[in-house]
Amino acid sequence: MKNNKIPVLLFLSLLILFLVGFQSDDPRELTSKEKLGEKLFFDPILSKDHSISCASCHRPEFAFADTSAVSLGVSGTKGERNTPSVTNLSGRPNLFWDGRSASLEHQALQPIQNPIEMNLSIVEAVKRLNDNNIYSAAFQRIFKGPASDKNLSAALAAYQRTLETANSPYDHYINGDDHALSAAAIRGRMLFIGKANCNTCHSGEDFTADRFKSIGLYNGKDLNDPGRFAVTKDSTHLGDFKIPGLRNVALTAPYMHNGMFKTLKEVITYYNDPDAIVKNGKNRDLALSKPLGLNDQEILDIEAFLRTLTDDRFTKLN
Template sequence: MEVPAHFEAVPQPEDNHYTPDRWKLGKRLFYDPLFSFDSTKSCASCHRQTFAFGDNKTFTKGVNNLNTTLNVPPLINLAYQPYYTGAGGVPTIEMQILVPIQEHNEFNFNMPAIVRRVNLIPEYIDMAMKAYGRAPDAYVVTRALACFERSLISAQSDYDKYLSGQKSALSAGARRGLELFESERCGCKKCHSGVNLTNYSFENNGQYTYNPEDGRYRLTLKEEDLGKYKIPSLRNVAFSAPYMHDGSVATLSDVIRGYEKGGFSYPTKSPLIKGFSLSDAERNDLILFLNSLTDINFIRNPIFQPE
């Protein structure tokens, strides 16, 4: 898992360092539908490489044709995140693996039953012994999947090349867009900062005058957290439409216009959302910069595809 110099080394937990055998097992499990109650859905059913390991639907269908409760987030550079899910209530990738398994609208299943299924497949038993020195169990399943997901590193966009010193990697329009992105006027960088273009904080972006979802309040039960969600990375954002936690915004242009208006008034709306004005040319430049965050190699890399 090599990364450019402007990235930190990929963090790995002490009990789950990368090995080729662990990665191979995790990849195999990622594409296996045995994780869902009716054996129709795998991790890859929602997290599709074509869409930066996200999806292109407002909500994705889980078991029994039920919609997911939130727009599917892309799986990009997860190793660098300090916590997981939109409310930020899960501290590790290994623990996050359990969330979709138990969600009624996703897999609607449980780990003991999954372990029984995995142990019916001799190849999985052999792979688990090579990877972890033990037969498949909850420890093996969660850690193998986490090992694979931790390897989903996107760091070869034109913007990365620009940060590495190749100034010509960004077009003139994209460079103008970067200036707007980092400007006080637009304020994008106040939330979308660092190499992963997120500060991992929680904000209500004023999308609604009411809150159809509780957001972080569901975890903290603090009224000031109503409607707040973890700020997403903007890497490969051109491939992750529709946008927002509920997939209600169709295009990047629509996203920008929404922020230009300053959002709707709500008691917990972020004070960072103030509104601004862009010309059509400036808006196009900003979109050019956002497009420069696309890592085509990540989206097409055959190493991540099922065998």
């Protein structure tokens, strides 16, 4: 009788290696900004009480997103918005749901110093790194100087730029493999770019137009996150949020800035008839002014297509 435990143990070993990344205590293995950034990304040294890391909320097995509506920071403090994936962010002109950062370098330091996330001042973060033999040696080797806010952000940003994905069933299909998508997914793709008109906002190779839109999830009452308005103070931006990319979207539930939809089917159902789910949504985009008229099978077909955007690197972990 074959021993089935060996493949399982091998898989678990590979999974652990993937999740911890370059966690060696040998500074000689930290030979690049990317490798240093990866170690920092998984290290709780950047949180006030050493309890959480970037990867606590941006979990690799879920395409570097989270599975809760909002993540918990130090001391179990509840966050304010859903944790977005950090894959495919290279070249994005705006980051965070409200677009308050214009570069990965600026974005990288914000969760560290946010009082409801990692709650550590950048001054203290830099001091910890310079007091740590492993990190101080690594920063000297890579940046030719001690850790600073600038090279800390550079290392984290460099690692995030390695998280680009373009190896999904959808990619195989558009590159000539006619069997990469199911019949349902092929129908869903045609609906996505046709009847459902999803590609008006979710366009390009990462399926985002890099703009801000209100889809009606702000009503000033129970749904009261003003989104982009909090940054610009422009009343026309009330309820606007960054249009996220859709790559790996099947792994990043729950959805929307507040995590209000638990499944892709719920998201598509909302777009099919927003007013049936959220009444009196403010500043809702005119493209959603009337129902799409999708039937149940068409909703399932679009969901099937969205699932084909999951990169192979994540399929192996789920």
